[in-house]
Amino acid sequence: MPTPIDREQVQRLLAEENGQLVEVLPTDEYEDEHLPGAINIPLKTLDAQTTRRLDRERPVIVYCHDYQ
Amino acid sequence: MSPRAAARLASIGFTRVYDYVAGKADWGAAGLPLEGSSGSETRAGAHARRDVPTCRLDEPLAQIRERVEQADWDTCFVVDQEGVVLGRLGRSALQRDDDLTVEQAMTPGPSTIRPSARLNDVVARMRKQNLSNLPVTTSNGQLVGLLAREDAERAIG
Numbered sequence: 001m002p003t004p005i006d007r008e009q010v011q012r013l014l015a016e017e018n019g020q021l022v023e024v025l026p027t028d029e030y031e032d033e034h035l036p037g038a039i040n041i042p043l044k045t046l047d048a049q050t051t052r053r054l055d056r057e058r059p060v061i062v063y064c065h066d067y068q
Numbered sequence: 069m070s071p072r073a074a075a076r077l078a079s080i081g082f083t084r085v086y087d088y089v090a091g092k093a094d095w096g097a098a099g100l101p102l103e104g105s106s107g108s109e110t111r112a113g114a115h116a117r118r119d120v121p122t123c124r125l126d127e128p129l130a131q132i133r134e135r136v137e138q139a140d141w142d143t144c145f146v147v148d149q150e151g152v153v154l155g156r157l158g159r160s161a162l163q164r165d166d167d168l169t170v171e172q173a174m175t176p177g178p179s180t181i182r183p184s185a186r187l188n189d190v191v192a193r194m195r196k197q198n199l200s201n202l203p204v205t206t207s208n209g210q211l212v213g214l215l216a217r218e219d220a221e222r223a224i225g
Contacts, residue, residue, distance in 0.1 A: 058084065059086055
């Protein structure tokens, strides 16, 4: 079950657990701006193939623009 | 969108999935850096003057006036112990009677912008409202600095 988290928890997961940031917005929005170190996997392309580069042992933090 | 992405990842078999629901709007509004073609340099936070003077509600007005003048400023932001903006002392407020408290002299609740505000939008607002500067605060109200119109106009060319 995915866990909703806030900014402070994001920073903690990145610093302490080597969390992986994934922006799920379309590529043009990702290229416009994104969180440092984030990779882009647009929601529409999210599947077993496109997520192969993610480490399943580490936290995965997904985000978009805001509460959409 | 991110809740659906998080659910999709869980359905694929990921077990450590977290959803940063407030997203990059929240990140930028907190004054944290963003990467990409727009970059932080096009945002208000990158150009805010961070040495703008601050004071507390309980400080003597005369003392604040002296400190502000010595720092070559003509304004001062009243903040609480967390740095959250409570009010602003402008030029005329700083010149008022010494017996006034900061709370009496300040303009409470000044309009602010977030560090992630786009400079083009901010400059348009400043021109429309004839503003010479705007305070920049994080989404929880903490002062980042003061964005001067001249700095913003110079930055956008």
